Amino acid sequence: MLEKYDLHCHSTASDGGLPPAAVVQRAFDQGVTVLALTDHDTTAGLAEAGQAAAKLGLHLINGIELSACYQSQCLHIIGLNIDPQHPVLTQGLAQQQAIRAERAKKIADKLKKKTHTRSLSRGDVGRRRGRDYPFAFCRFSIG
């Protein structure tokens, strides 16, 4: 039998549109026999995907797509046949998530400073739309 490979796909564990088990099912339905789930910077979907693959008899390769910077270039590196429990990987991913959480907090704090907290009427909304106003960053209620 001819093998059909898909060595790069994403699930809702990162930015994919389907949960890991559904990704596996879709691949199986399309004749894929060897699938690598390579979510961005996470191995969170691999267990679910592995269970789904085992039920279908599909060969799942544990994968990941790591974000990295090298000489001011941002790269995405596909890792195949990884050990999702390896301490170097789990520590690196945890560190990366902590950095992202800190960056998100800083962004949220900056947006919070720009937030307009006064309640707006429908008339206010219309007037403000016509200006160069950071409307998307405003917290408001329409009375």
Ligand SMILES: [Zn+2]
């Ligand atoms: Zn990708």
